[in-house]
Amino acid sequence: MIGLRGYWYIGCASSRLRAKPKAFRILDEQLVLFRDEQNVPHALVDRCRHRGARLSQGRCIAGKIECPYHGWRFAGSGECTEILSLTRDQRMPSGIQVPSYPCVELDGNIWIYMARDGEQPGTPPPGIPKFERYRWVQGSIDHACSFQDLLENVLDIAHPAFVHPWTHPFWYSRKFMGFPEKQVELRVTENGITTTAPPTNSGDDSIPEDIPLFGAWELPDRVVTMGRVGSFEFASWMHFVPTSENSCRLEYTHRNPFPFGPKLSWRKREPLLLRQDRVLLEAICSARQAEGPIPERSVAIDEIPLTIRRILKLAADGLWEEKRESLPKRRVIGARY
Ligand code: FES
Ligand SMILES: [Fe+2]
Incomplete structure (x- = not known):
């Protein structure tokens, strides 16, 4: 058994996630964590939807994560919001989305909800008393x-x-x-x-x-x-x-x-x-x-x-x-x- 879905898991300790994205693994899924401009952490699947590059090898810029390969930028929701190589008269394609997981920072840890079929968590992650x-x-x-x-x-x-x-x-x-x-x-x-x-x-x-x-x-x-x-x-x-x-x-x-x-x-x-x-x-x-x-x-x-x-x-x-x-x-x- 790999592990159970439908629970919160620790992605990493709060102090391990700074300005750079961080790769990690839970339940056999390769994920990436990054912080937005408000310092709020987000968890995405670590594969760019363009050619599959590891987003964790990219960088955070203006609250987004930028793919290291062609610079597509993804918001914390996983939505692709910018493709810098488009010319002014080329339209930004819609609906480009990297899967994301609910993510919460609590008591010194960053928690990811490993949902079954995209369901939302019913309870917050378990904190540490006192x-x-x-x-x-x-x-x-x-x-x-x-x-x-x-x-x-x-x-x-x-x-x-x-x-x-x-x-x-x-x-x-x-x-x-x-x-x-x-x-x-x-x-x-x-x-x-x-x-x-x-x-x-x-x-x-x-x-x-x-x-x-x-x-x-x-x-x-x-x-x-x-x-x-x-x-x-x-x-x-x-x-x-x-x-x-x-x-x-x-x-x-x-x-x-x-x-x-x-x-x-x-x-x-x-x-x-x-x-x-x-x-x-x-x-x-x-x-x-x-x-x-x-x-x-x-x-x-x-x-x-x-x-x-x-x-x-x-x-x-x-x-x-x-x-x-x-x-x-x-x-x-x-x-x-
Ligand atoms: S593979 Fe990510 S932008 Fe091309
Ligand atoms: Fe022991």
Whole structure:
């Protein structure tokens, strides 16, 4: 599966789109972003309607994007508004249009609505709560694995003790605290799942705001992780934007515990923790492509990634709303992590 249509995806972080157009990929479509004179971003298919040149190799001029080949200019709506090579008595042909996608800038990111058949979004993109209050670190990392590989990985609490030497609290817990047995609560929500620890007493209890470990996945590709380890607090919003069947782009926004925001900084270097996952997942994905899938076996704690898989399949088949009640609402799972 490449990914789901009918959702908002991050095209790039706001700070990555300046005066020049920017090429990017979502759901196997090559797109271009540019800003108009009011600094408003627009997203078009990255192919000029004249001879198919990449508009992203052109430039922005007077609020339009100009094709690098013969200089045709396109507005944010995708309409061709100027062809400079026409003489005064030649008429501007009408109806030349590059397909465009709804595009919104919100909380440090530029969002594209990847519509099915040109439909308009019913809701705005999901912002980041309390964005104005904090300082943030953002980054973007291309992955040669599917977005589903990465999505299943990030809430899989059995892996950090093995994959993340020196970078993850669960690795320290295995190394120095005897790999204790714990429990985690898995809930199915309106638009994905939550994983929390320690578990609440019942499914009727709401999840406390200051719970030590909180993870949530929201369709299609957003994972929020928050928590506390000792006095260290972390909170991260991650998007695993599907770019093709076997590639995706991680766009992350980590919260710094400092107030007086919003202030955004850009991290060029890939954090070691993220690199550890990427190397492992890219190897899994390339083995699957070369040798085919394996008959997988699973244990109790794999219910978390398996639930993600089930929901993605239901959503891809258009059955999520209808079949949501068929999934167990809440489970408490034991695991050493
Ligand atoms: S290919 Fe774009 S103007 Fe000719
Ligand atoms: Fe990981």
